[in-house]
Amino acid sequence: MSFLEVRDLALAFGGVRALDGVGFSVERGQVFAIIGPNGAGKTTVLNVVTRVFAPASGQVLLEGVDLVRMPRHAIAGAGVARTFQNIELFEGATVLDNLLLGRHRFDHGGLLSQMVQGRRARACEDASRERVEALIDFLDLAPHRNQRVAGLPYGVRKIVELGRALATEPRLLLLDEPASGLNPEETRDLAFWIDDIRHDLGVTVVMIEHDMSLVSEVADRVLAMNLGRALAEGTPAEVQSHPDVVAAYLGG
Amino acid sequence: MRFAYDTSYRESRRLLRFASDRAAYALLAVLLAAAPFVLPVFYVGELTYLFIFALASLGLMVLTGYTGQVSLGHAAFLAIGAYAEALLLNAGWPLPASLAAAAALSGAAGLAIGMPAIRVSGLYLAMVTLAFAILLEHAVGHWSSLTGGFTGMAVPEPRLAGVSLGTPTGFYFLCLALLAAVLLALVNLMRGHLGRAFVGVRDSEAAAWGLGIRVPLVKVQAFVLSAAITGLAGALLAHQTKYLTPDGFGMMLSMQLVLAVVIGGLGSLRGAILGAILIGLLPSFISHLKPFLPDRIAKQFGLEIFVFGAVLVGFVLFEPLGLNGRWQKLRAFFETFPLYRRDTFRRGKAYMRSERYK
Amino acid sequence: MQVLQLAINGVSVGAIYALVALGLTLTYKATEVLNFAHGDVLMLAAFIGWGLIVGWHWPFWLALPATLALVGIAAYGLERGVMRRIAGQPQFAGVMLTIGLAFMIRGAVSMGFGPESRKFETPFSGHTTHLGPVVVADLNLAIIGAVLAVTAALFVFLTRTRLGVAIQAASQDQLAAYLSGIRVKRLNSLVWGLAGALAALAGMLLSPITLVDISLWFVLLKSLAALVLGGFGSAPGAIVGGLLIGLIESFAGVYAPGAIKDVVAYIVLIVVLVVWPRGLLGEAHGRRV
Numbered sequence: 034m035s036f037l038e039v040r041d042l043a044l045a046f047g048g049v050r051a052l053d054g055v056g057f058s059v060e061r062g063q064v065f066a067i068i069g070p071n072g073a074g075k076t077t078v079l080n081v082v083t084r085v086f087a088p089a090s091g092q093v094l095l096e097g098v099d100l101v102r103m104p105r106h107a108i109a110g111a112g113v114a115r116t117f118q119n120i121e122l123f124e125g126a127t128v129l130d131n132l133l134l135g136r137h138r139f140d141h142g143g144l145l146s147q148m149v150q151g152r153r154a155r156a157c158e159d160a161s162r163e164r165v166e167a168l169i170d171f172l173d174l175a176p177h178r179n180q181r182v183a184g185l186p187y188g189v190r191k192i193v194e195l196g197r198a199l200a201t202e203p204r205l206l207l208l209d210e211p212a213s214g215l216n217p218e219e220t221r222d223l224a225f226w227i228d229d230i231r232h233d234l235g236v237t238v239v240m241i242e243h244d245m246s247l248v249s250e251v252a253d254r255v256l257a258m259n260l261g262r263a264l265a266e267g268t269p270a271e272v273q274s275h276p277d278v279v280a281a282y283l284g285g
Numbered sequence: 286m287r288f289a290y291d292t293s294y295r296e297s298r299r300l301l302r303f304a305s306d307r308a309a310y311a312l313l314a315v316l317l318a319a320a321p322f323v324l325p326v327f328y329v330g331e332l333t334y335l336f337i338f339a340l341a342s343l344g345l346m347v348l349t350g351y352t353g354q355v356s357l358g359h360a361a362f363l364a365i366g367a368y369a370e371a372l373l374l375n376a377g378w379p380l381p382a383s384l385a386a387a388a389a390l391s392g393a394a395g396l397a398i399g400m401p402a403i404r405v406s407g408l409y410l411a412m413v414t415l416a417f418a419i420l421l422e423h424a425v426g427h428w429s430s431l432t433g434g435f436t437g438m439a440v441p442e443p444r445l446a447g448v449s450l451g452t453p454t455g456f457y458f459l460c461l462a463l464l465a466a467v468l469l470a471l472v473n474l475m476r477g478h479l480g481r482a483f484v485g486v487r488d489s490e491a492a493a494w495g496l497g498i499r500v501p502l503v504k505v506q507a508f509v510l511s512a513a514i515t516g517l518a519g520a521l522l523a524h525q526t527k528y529l530t531p532d533g534f535g536m537m538l539s540m541q542l543v544l545a546v547v548i549g550g551l552g553s554l555r556g557a558i559l560g561a562i563l564i565g566l567l568p569s570f571i572s573h574l575k576p577f578l579p580d581r582i583a584k585q586f587g588l589e590i591f592v593f594g595a596v597l598v599g600f601v602l603f604e605p606l607g608l609n610g611r612w613q614k615l616r617a618f619f620e621t622f623p624l625y626r627r628d629t630f631r632r633g634k635a636y637m638r639s640e641r642y643k
Numbered sequence: 644m645q646v647l648q649l650a651i652n653g654v655s656v657g658a659i660y661a662l663v664a665l666g667l668t669l670t671y672k673a674t675e676v677l678n679f680a681h682g683d684v685l686m687l688a689a690f691i692g693w694g695l696i697v698g699w700h701w702p703f704w705l706a707l708p709a710t711l712a713l714v715g716i717a718a719y720g721l722e723r724g725v726m727r728r729i730a731g732q733p734q735f736a737g738v739m740l741t742i743g744l745a746f747m748i749r750g751a752v753s754m755g756f757g758p759e760s761r762k763f764e765t766p767f768s769g770h771t772t773h774l775g776p777v778v779v780a781d782l783n784l785a786i787i788g789a790v791l792a793v794t795a796a797l798f799v800f801l802t803r804t805r806l807g808v809a810i811q812a813a814s815q816d817q818l819a820a821y822l823s824g825i826r827v828k829r830l831n832s833l834v835w836g837l838a839g840a841l842a843a844l845a846g847m848l849l850s851p852i853t854l855v856d857i858s859l860w861f862v863l864l865k866s867l868a869a870l871v872l873g874g875f876g877s878a879p880g881a882i883v884g885g886l887l888i889g890l891i892e893s894f895a896g897v898y899a900p901g902a903i904k905d906v907v908a909y910i911v912l913i914v915v916l917v918v919w920p921r922g923l924l925g926e927a928h929g930r931r932v
């Protein structure tokens with residue numbers, strides 16, 4: 034059994050069949066890319082995996098456990114973290130607080146202890162802070178640590194969102210178009226980080242991405258989708274030259 | 286210029302990190318402690334009212350400023366706290382127990398209205414809370430056997446261990462102590478795990494869910510905490526006014542609270558206090574101004590409400606970050622002098638982010 | 644007999660709620676602002692109408708269009724000069740700004756006119772008509788007739804004229820409308836002007852029944868209940884909701900105990916929002932991620 038198995042997902046919005054029997058599987062430690070034209074249903078796959086939507090049918094098995102049966106707030110605890118296509122940061126909070134929010138699922142010492150800054154609450158806070166500082170170092174966010182997110186440039190915001198997802202200590206990281214809107218230099222950094230996330234942190238990555246050179250560089254396997262269905266799956270080179278994929282991109 | 290050198294995470298979390306801060310707050314403490322002994326009784330009463338209003342404003346700030354849930358009917362929780370306090374004292378409860386129970390009852394009412402209210406958000410919640418407050422005012426007025434109806438009911442004198450706290454000075458210190466205690470607890474809560482969850486729910490529910498935050502639970506927690514604090518303020522208000530009538534808890538009071546948190550600056554406890562001071566003082570300021578205005582205008586109650594409206598419009602248009610935002614800009618100016626750049630607080634590019642239900 | 648009488652009274656008050664709710668819906672659809680100053684605009688219009696009719700001795704049929712035009716232009720200016728500045732900010736900013744404006748209008752009217760209530764005559768005042776077994780005040784018939792006519796005219800305007808269709812398009816998708824060459828900002832001001840004129844009409848129709856008084860703004864709160872019951876954001880819903888709230892109030896006045904009539908609208912509002920937030924004709928919610 035694979036690390037992540039997505040089976041036969043189906044979901045319709047009104048008359049639109051956003052997912053129409055899509056399925057794929059990802060091995061532990063892989064970087065798995067999903068490509069496809071706009072409206073193909075890529076984001077909807079991530080939304081189903083993270084329980085934003087309940088699918089009409091299908092399963093999402095993470096090491097054999099069906100995420101579809103979990104409540105929405107339990108997904109982080111199951112070791113799944115994500116970023117959003119249109120950045121969903123906590124705009125009114127600082128970078129540090131955004132990252133600390135990633136630690137929400139971990140122990141925090143209890144309400145009473147927080148209220149009086151008791152020893153337990155302080156110890157938990159220190160532990161969270163330590164992990165977050167490590168991520169700040171890793172992602173070069175130190176200059177922005179105490180700035181409010183609302184005023185930051187787009188590229189930095191994307192990185193903060195990545196950092197927040199990593200702060201939850203995921204086993205599976207879902208990235209929705211992580212390179213969109215980044216300049217070439219920022220995209221290079223991103224490629225290195227994804228590599229480190231996979232090798233050093235041992236996190237499995239599923240990413241939606243349009244930038245084929247990035248996909249070719251970091252992804253082990255690629256799934257091409259169109260109209261809620263899988264068109265082709267394979268190595269980046271195989272998928273890119275697959276006739277159905279070429280046709281879908283040309284509007285066939 | 287001033288720099289912060291942190292040697293540990295704990296260091297960076299200390300509340301008053303700089304000698305200048307400590308000196309300023311020590312001075313404030315001395316002034317507040319001396320005030321009732323040097324000021325005329327009238328001003329002691331005014332200050333006490335400000336403390337109570339600030340406490341209620343803190344309550345609303347938790348809900349609206351931190352969690353992003355609008356309540357246009359928070360006077361309802363003041364009313365619940367006030368009537369509970371009067372009724373419990375009449376029933377012979379000791380003061381600490383009645384205060385705690387008034388807060389708890391109001392918190393329970395917050396739970397009752399918060400549980401269904403979390404199903405709706407934004408404008409809907411604003412309407413639900415507004416309607417709830419109107420209903421409650423109506424109910425208090427018509428349930429005469431319990432509340433004395435529109436004729437009202439007297440509030441027993443507050444006594445602690447045989448000592449009367451009904452004197453202006455005694456009551457002043459009771460209110461000051463409770464305000465300080467609640468403020469300290471909130472400072473600790475809001476910069477920690479719970480406060481971050483509040484802000485998370487406020488700024489992006491989608492992301493909050495994804496981090497394992499139980500969004501509805503957090504909203505209800507905010508509702509209960511907010512209602513309990515406001516209820517405590519209501520209990521104190523009962524002693525301040527000494528006589529309760531339903532129209533003392535009308536829509537205008539709810540609006541004043543909303544004004545205080547918006548004008549103070551949403552998402553900041555300091556803002557709640559600053560806003561409460563401004564809004565609490567505005568009516569007496571206006572009445573001092575009246576002798577200088579044409580008779581025709583000065584005689585009308587409309588002047589006060591007009592000024593409230595104008596202040597609110599001014600802040601929404603020109604200083605959306607409120608008094609707290611102003612304060613931070615001034616601070617930043619002095620702390621980074623001479624390096625301060627005007628655009629330090631430049632607002633991020635405004636873009637249309639529709640909250641329309643799709 | 645009594646049932647019929649109550650129904651007609653309810654429908655005529657409900658027609659006013661419907662008119663106010665319709666104005667709220669138009670501005671909400673166009674600019675995503677729930678206009679808490681709408682009730683005060685209505686109240687201001689009643690005072691202006693009183694000023695023209697009683698103060699300057701204008702005939703009703705001249706004062707009515709003049710008031711509508713004046714208030715409509717003022718509302719147009721309000722959007723252009725003030726509301727536009729907070730476009731794109733969270734909905735809460737719109738709530739606060741319109742509450743502030745409401746206070747300013749209320750305060751200004753109170754300072755200008757004083758606290759006394761006033762009264763003006765209309766061509767319908769004091770007359771009644773026998774409709775079969777029930778007796779109806781002509782004023783009530785005029786209200787129902789006017790609201791029917793305005794709703795029909797509005798419907799034709801929004802669906803049949805170029806300007807109306809453009810307004811609809813811009814309300815559905817501002818960006819798309821803008822990209823297809825519609826001057827969205829100007830349309831938004833126009834919608835506000837239109838809603839202001841509707842509020843003025845409601846004020847001119849309602850105040851002969853009640854009185855010309857500061858507290859007229861309270862109609863806003865009842866209309867919020869209408870809006871919610873009918874389905875927030877739906878124009879037909881606003882009409883249906885308004886009529887229903889009017890009927891419910893009218894019947895509650897006789898069949899419900901005590902003073903329930905005064906607050907039954909708020910009970911409806913809370914119950915609908917909590918158990919059935921969509922309302923009768925509303926749309927589903929949720930923000931896409």
Ligand SMILES: Nc1ncnc2c1ncn2[C@@H]1O[C@H](COP(=O)(O)OP(=O)(O)O)[C@@H](O)[C@H]1O
Pocket residue numbers: 046049050051069070071072073074075076077078931932
């Ligand atoms: N919340 C929603 N409500 C209605 N339709 C939706 C929703 N989310 C996605 N869709 C529709 O589902 C289809 C797939 O969307 P999406 O998964 O976002 O595509 P993409 O591959 O570009 O990420 C599109 O037709 C989109 O309009």
Ligand SMILES: [Mg+2]
Pocket residue numbers: 075076077118
């Ligand atoms: Mg997408």
